[in-house]
Amino acid sequence: MDKNFGAAEAEARIARLWEEAGAFRAGANAKPGGQPFSIVIPPPNVTGSLHMGHAFNNTLQDILTRWHRMKGDDVLWQPGTDHAGIATQMVVERELAKSNRRRTDFTREEFVSLVWQQKQRSRGNIKAQLDRLGASCDWSREAFTMGGAPGDPEAGQGPDFHDAVLKVFVDLYDRGLIYRGKRLVNWDPHFETAISDLEVENREVQGHMWHFKYPLANGATYDYVERDADGNVTLRETRDYIAIATTRPETMLGDGAVAVHPSDARYAPIIGQLCEIPVGPKAHRRLIPIIADEYPDPAFGSGAVKITGAHDFNDYAVANRHDIPLYALMDTKARMRADGLPYEESALIAGQIARGEREASDVSQINLVPDEMRGLDRLEARRLVVSQIESEGLAVLTDSADGPVPHVESKKIMQPFGDRSGVVIEPMLTDQWFVDTARIVGPAIDAVRDGRTRILPERDAKTYFHWLENIEPWCISRQLWWGHRIPVWYGFDLNPGTFRDETGDDALDEIELGDLLLQEGFVGPEPRHHCAADFAAVADRFAGDLAGLPTPLNHARVVEVAGAEAAEDAFAQGLADYNLTQDPTRLVYPVWRDADVLDTWFSSGLWPLGTLGWPNDTPELARYFPTSVLVTGFDIIFFWVARMMMMQLALVNEVPFKTVYVHALVRDEKGKKMSKSLGNVLDPLDLIDEFGADAVRFTLAAMAAMGRDLRLSTARIQGYRNFGTKLWNAHRFAEMNGVFAAPRAPGIPQATAPVNRWILGETARIREEVDAALDSFRFDGAAQSLHAFVWGVVCDWYVEFSKPLLSGTDEALKRETQQVMAWVLDQCLILMHPFMPFITEDLWGSTASRAKLLVHADWPTYAVADLVDPAAEAEMRWTIALIEGVRSARAQLNVPAGLTVPVVMVEADAPARAALARNGALIQRLARIEVPTEGAAPRGSLTVATPGATFALPLEGLIDIAAEIARMTKGADKAAKEAASLRARLANPRFVASAAEEVVEETREALAAREAEEAQLRAALARLSELS
RNA sequence: GGGCGAUUAACUCAGUGGUAGAGUGCUUCCUUCACACGGAAGAAGUCGGGGGUUCGAAUCCCUCAUCGCCCA
Missing domain, CATH: 3.90.740.10 (Valyl/Leucyl/Isoleucyl-tRNA synthetase, editing domain)
Structure with a gap:
């Protein structure tokens, strides 16, 4: 093995491994009867690129996804992208501007086709970036919020979002929940479109x-x-x-x-x-x-x-x-x-x-x-x-x-500014389409109130309620070309008035036509409109409107034209032709479609349903809806979460997700929000290139304290990169010591040596901690527990303890240790995998021949109750205390590090003697001492006190007696101070009366230990002072 | 103006009632046969100020100060 994990080479290789195995497919590794677990990705802007916020957001989703997949749940992580109306149109317009062209140089269809081409070019970005991060989403199910819309070169390959969006519009329209009105709206003079109040940034200016x-x-x-x-x-x-x-x-x-x-x-x-x-x-x-x-x-x-x-x-x-x-x-x-x-x-x-x-x-x-x-x-x-x-x-x-x-x-x-355009927003009186949110907001509020959907951290539920309880009508029309065009058509409001076909010949001669057309009110001031998913359906409605007109106008052919002016021309032309020919088939009733498109959030509001194939009755919909968890940033609670809640409830009367985990923002080094307009966006790929995806992911997870912004520092990422190397080298050590070559039995190994029994128990503890932390979305807690375990327990102690055993002569003990170490390291890989998928998968593959990839390894279920041996634990704690005591004494008294020193056991109780007897080899090696002898403390020796025992290191001449007195005094004083505080607490009758029994008991034990320690040190001090 | 949050080691941050923690940095020693992206040992915090509740407060309550975010 190399000394380091080669992230750059390995990440690509491992990503390919997962891809070829179809490891992320919906349902992959599900156990029979596995519970569904589903997450929909917050769809990134298709022409955008991922910033640290996305890296954070997707790391958290991936941790949950991998964890549940390993547990054998039936997992779907649904990916996809958002068409992002204004932003995407802006990208294309900017591109055109480079060659001095403008949107208006093209027809709408031509321009939209350019946008589709842009979408094709850039959507691979997002996938490639998520792949680099290790995101285990099921790309075979990739969705797009405008999938299936006119011009989509890939129509039919993913969910037909366009169909779903239009169906929803028509449905809500028919239920009277969408209306058209002249209202004051926020108008962006740069893009010349209405925008919602959420897209307005209020800034203080001079x-x-x-x-x-x-x-x-x-x-x-x-x-x-x-x-x-x-x-x-x-x-x-x-x-x-x-x-x-x-x-x-x-x-x-x-x-x-x-x-x-x-x-x-x-x-x-x-x-x-x-x-x-x-x-x-x-x-x-x-x-x-x-x-x-x-x-x-x-x-x-x-x-x-x-x-x-x-x-x-x-x-x-x-x-x-x-x-x-x-x-x-x-x-x-x-x-x-x-x-x-x-x-x-x-x-x-x-x-x-x-x-x-x-x-x-x-x-x-x-x-x-x-x-x-x-x-x-x-x-x-x-x-x-x-x-x-x-x-x-x-x-x-x-x-x-x-x-x-x-x-x-x-x-x-x-002053209000457009968050995309950056220009001053003008309140403008215009005709727009609105969702009557006040009428669909109730169920969205109730669902969170009664717990069908849980918002974490709880504080963010307040924000949710506050916004929903003061909800304003939602302006959903945008004066853009890129988006779902509103499925509403307009036609002239024709009224027969008092006209009668006097001749009764079911035809209109020139005089009759004149009477009809010229009478006041024949054409109403406002056009009629109808809403339906397509022109054919809407044409029927208009045909119905014409029924009251005199024959043959009532049979005029409904035709689609570009706009109101074209309609006037077409209608006039039809009448003129008819008048000339008396051929009723020349009569047309022209209608034109609303030019506006829908707010992007209207379609992303359908994301959970739409990605699963709704309105079709798909197996995925039945299996994965409502989704389990939504992981998203608090800045889009209003934009997206609340609207998804309202829309899914309005459409299928079910919540879209059971838990919403709201995370904070990744800020730049100054604590500023990263945003495109500020230009302070960090590219996560740069960090991945430098430190590896595992380090970036682990850092983000470790910093994911609920509800608190995180300021990313590269020093911290580097620290966790080093952590990965540490894990790597523990395996390298194991390999060198035949751990992976030794025969292995399946399951948890049997152990007799205290050190091996102890580490099995410690592993059970960490497994419970990680599960508990992830169950409650404490990503930081899980990451920190793992860090403390892998580095602080496995590497610092267990690997060190194992050295004398692996190189010793007791073959049985050696074999046992090899098996336990192999198992413990496997557990490290399994438990670490959701956080550091690449390095763990690589080690998993290179350290044994495996039935399955690590991504599909079985998540363990062993418990503290099964594996913790209290006697072994106590013994190893004592062993560690002795080694640390010796090391500390040596270091402080400047005993040369390489020198192996003799040690005398001055006093020891039975447990201490037993512990020493069973763990002598490790203690001698790690403390660099000789086999202890028993007797009185020699003159001028260092004293090391452990619970139940006192040891002396005879180093007369090597050490400074005054320094040793100072060290011992400091230790004794500290013990005395702590003992005094504990004694005072126990002396308070109200403490003994009101504190929990185990707290009182712990306090008594702590006091006894402190008192004993102080006594040991004072005794040693007395011996020392005789010398000086 | 309203709401929410923050203030803990030099820095970035965990820690919600029982003897203050992590990462980075700092000091000393160690190139010891997993790892110098390392090891060992240390120094370092009156937990923003004040008041209260409690046997006991970084943790709960009040108040002040400073900073941040959201909304008007």
Whole structure:
């Protein structure tokens, strides 16, 4: 054997071994009747690459997966990737940009096909990276959240996710759980799409707060009075304006009201009055009402807030409460609108609405952006608005060194940014599709409350509840090209009105057609829409809609066109053709499909069901659903976990998983969250290259304390790489000593020597510890126990103890030790395998001929009760104490390390004598002493005290008596101090009365031991002081 | 502003009622026939401050301070 494990060479070789054996296939190594154990991987972004968070996440899943597989459970770890709408579209657009091309240079179909090609190119990344990590997922079942969608070159090879997603949309739509509405949504002006509030990152940035005056209508005035906390008047003046503060002056153009708090006495006199927005051409200044609402904070700014319902979420709520119109000011790129009615006309209509002279029904054509600002960027418009107000003297002034100046505060403000685009998000009034989450959230809350799904750590259940209990409608439409296109088609809302086919000839002549088409309301203002999984189904619905129309319009052929404009043309063309030919087959009813796609999370919300083949009734679905465990980061509890819970419960009325293990984040060395936009992402492959996958995995597991972020340091990884080497060299030692060559009986070896009986017991302890830790998802506990056992027990002690036995002359003892060591090392490999799969599999294969790969080895079930021999354990503890005592004394007194010294047993009780007799060989070797003789302590000797015995190392002349006195005094003092503390505790009657009996007993024993130790050391000290 | 969490050895972190632990680093010694990615022996913490509950508190409660995260 080499001195080190060659990770780079071995990892690839072993991965191939597993692959060729189909070792990770669903159900591999399952015992007859094995319990199902299933995990779905949190699907990584298909065009992405794995960062440390993924490495962490997948290491934990793999540990659980390998552990259960070895236990003989029927295991499935389901892998796959996510189509990641915006992110993937962005990757392709960025690629195109390199050759100066844009998405819009292509048709939608062409572009989507480019994305599929990109997906083909990059999806191997994820698998290759997971393979490097040793992730034992069943790649034969790889799934993709857009599998089977139009254009998928691999359609039919995996689960048809597209089918499932559309089915769910249609199902929820039919149940009234999905609706379309014009709502204020977060709009990303870079990607020109709506995004959900979870995709918005609120960041504090440096901003400004401007203070402006809104003059009261018709020059009205009021007494403005400010009071201090005691009610004393601190300011009284007559004002003809109301002051507002804003961080976004450009939105003033769309103001619909000024709001004050109903309790705010300062403004009570003017509630209900009108005031003037101080921007825009003077001739068409708009008046807006001053209203009372709970929203404004009287203590903030002036206490008065301008209400711009179409551009702020808080204002939107106020506007809805007070029926204030929502005037949109910006286009999809967040530039000031240039469409709609001219400013003058818009201002006029808005004024009529404000005065109650006109209904505020559809205000979308009203564009209150003054002509000179139309098309400007929002920030340019802001500058213009500010300068206009200031030049007109309507800014609130404040004193400065140069006299009064406009009051502009520099302050930190919270601003929303798109988490992908990084641009400032604009609240935007648009038509979108929503899931009525309030109606499906109940079962998701109940399932966790009643324990059908358990969230670990428990604290994260609070986050889950908090979010679900305050859930907002979920905007699921995205204005993208890459994604599941919404299965909704639109067509004109045609109404026969009062038209009758007077001629009764089931045909329409030119006059009749004219009567029909020109009558008011023939085409309704909003298109009709129908939802179905495909065009054929939806065409039937539209055909049904046409039934009420006069013949032959009621038999118009439903055809699909690109959009509303194409539909107008097609419809007109059909009518014209019919009119010319009277051939009813020329009549068409054109419909067009919704251009939007679904939020990626809508499809990944189906992940557990969809990957298992739902809606088909597959054997895997029956076997592995609900899944056993979901392992995921806390940052997507809302995004994903909660939505999966809601969706699976809404669809099949079952929870998607029984346990959710929520892990913390892997942070960078500064404790910052790793993110693509920050560019501080670490590549786990670099670490694997440097230290090996086993070391990286073990480190992550050892640091996986529940609910706490981990900061990865390479020093720690290196430490666990060394740990792997340690394990390796223990095997190398065993090989050199014939351990693997010796004949072996199956099962747990019989042992007679205390050292062998002892290590069997220690192995049983560690097996129980590891199982208990993994049962409770304490990955760190399991890793640390294994580390302490393999290094601290097996390598430090058992291997050392074995040396004199393996090289000794007692052949029976030698054979026994070889067999026990072979077994113990096998147990190390088995128990370590879920954590360090590569090195253990390699050693497993190279140290014996095996019936099965280690990945399929049987996980042990032996217990402490079966294997621990208390007598052997006590004896070995004593042996270790003696060796450590001798070593410590030697080292502290600078006895040369290589020198074998004589030893005299000064006193010893029966157990100590027995232990010495049975373990003399190991003690002599490890402590470097000669065969002990019995007698009084010679002059000038070192003293070593163990429970029940005192030994002396006669080293007169070699040692410094004063140093020995100091050492002994220190030891005696320490024992005395501890004894005193124990004595005090036992002297307290309330301790004896109220503490558990075994605690009291332990304390008594500890006291006795300390007292005995002190006595031994004092006696030795007395002898020493005679010398000096 | 609301919520959650953290504060333990020089560093990174375990440890939820019974004598303070790990990895790395540090000191001294050892190239002893598994391993220098090693061995042996050490030094090192008033467990953030204060108060309380308890026979007993790093651990439970209160409070303060500092830091972090999430939400507004």
